[in-house]
Amino acid sequence: MDPFSGFTPSLNSPFVSAVAVTPSDTQTFATTRGVYVGAAGNLVATMADGATAIFEGVSAGSTLWIRVSQVRASGTTAGAILGLY
Numbered sequence: 001m002d003p004f005s006g007f008t009p010s011l012n013s014p015f016v017s018a019v020a021v022t023p024s025d026t027q028t029f030a031t032t033r034g035v036y037v038g039a040a041g042n043l044v045a046t047m048a049d050g051a052t053a054i055f056e057g058v059s060a061g062s063t064l065w066i067r068v069s070q071v072r073a074s075g076t077t078a079g080a081i082l083g084l085y
Helices: none
Strands: 018-020 034-039 041-047 052-058 062-064 068-071 079-084
Touching: 034 041, 052 062
Parallel strands: none
Antiparallel strands: 018 079, 034 062, 034 079, 041 052, 041 068
């Protein structure tokens, strides 16, 4: 039983699902509320506004509160990436 199921989620609510993300230069996905990086490295992402951002030196186990629609293969060296919703 989820005692919070009746609450409306907001951008600062806890995440309710996670999806494995495979970096791709062509494939996009539904815009996330955050990204989890399980293996350290660089993350190149397309932000919700369409801009490309490079996050250098992301530590393993980091949760980034960023809204992205793509994690690009070119330049991404981080691994074990999850899209958080």
